[in-house]
């Protein structure tokens with residue numbers, strides 16, 4: 317959880333029911349860049365040397381293969397620009413997931429991801445981690461394709477969803493690979509309501525970004 321006054325300030329306006337879509341989009345974008353700064357703390361780099369006008373200087377460059385950023389459609393799209401601003405050389409794969417309003421179970425409707433994710437550092441973007449069904453299914457898909465280092469960036473998380481995600485992924489370890497998973501979020505809220513919404517939360521992130529379907 318990122319404990320920073322700028323993050324808390326932007327999140328407060330994001331939660332406000334009076335905040336309109338254009339402002340919501342701008343704040344989500346700004347928040348992601350702040351969260352991404354922390355989320356990329358362990359991005360893989362390779363040592364290199366660069367010539368300054370005066371002398372050689374030691375430095376680092378991002379390692380290959382390039383990191384993969386995965387926004388979970390639809391609401392995760394609102395986080396993409398804020399992330400690629402910090403990691404402009406990353407590649408982007410898309411995953412479409414929609415949660416059924418009655419069962420709360422996620423269904424995948426789009427998959428434009430590389431088939432082989434071995435050696436790839438992945439950054440999953442989804443503003444809301446509620447029951448955890450969407451994140452667990454997304455992480456499972458990436459792990460099954462070989463990913464072993466995945467950082468999820470969420471604007472808000474519910475304690476129930478964090479625990480459910482942990483339990484689901486611990487249960488179904490596919491092989492002997494060790495997989496490093498981390499969630500970076502601006503806040504862990506109080507609870508979920510009967511409809512699986514985060515309380516106090518910010519409402520339906522997709523609708524607030526893009527309007528009701």
Ligand SMILES: O=P(O)(O)OC[C@H]1O[C@H](OP(=O)(O)OP(=O)(O)O)[C@H](O)[C@@H]1O
Pocket residue numbers: 388389390391392413414415416420422442443444445446447448449450451477512521522523
């Ligand atoms: O943790 P969960 O209980 O699975 O809920 C979280 C998911 O719900 C929302 O997406 P939604 O299904 O509303 O789709 P949208 O982004 O198209 O609005 C949100 O963006 C997450 O993907």
Ligand SMILES: O=c1cc[nH]c(=O)[nH]1
Pocket residue numbers: 391444446512513514515517518519520521522
């Ligand atoms: O509170 C929630 C829960 C799921 N999806 C959202 O957009 N908001």
Ligand SMILES: [Mg+2]
Pocket residue numbers: 391520521522523
């Ligand atoms: Mg939605």
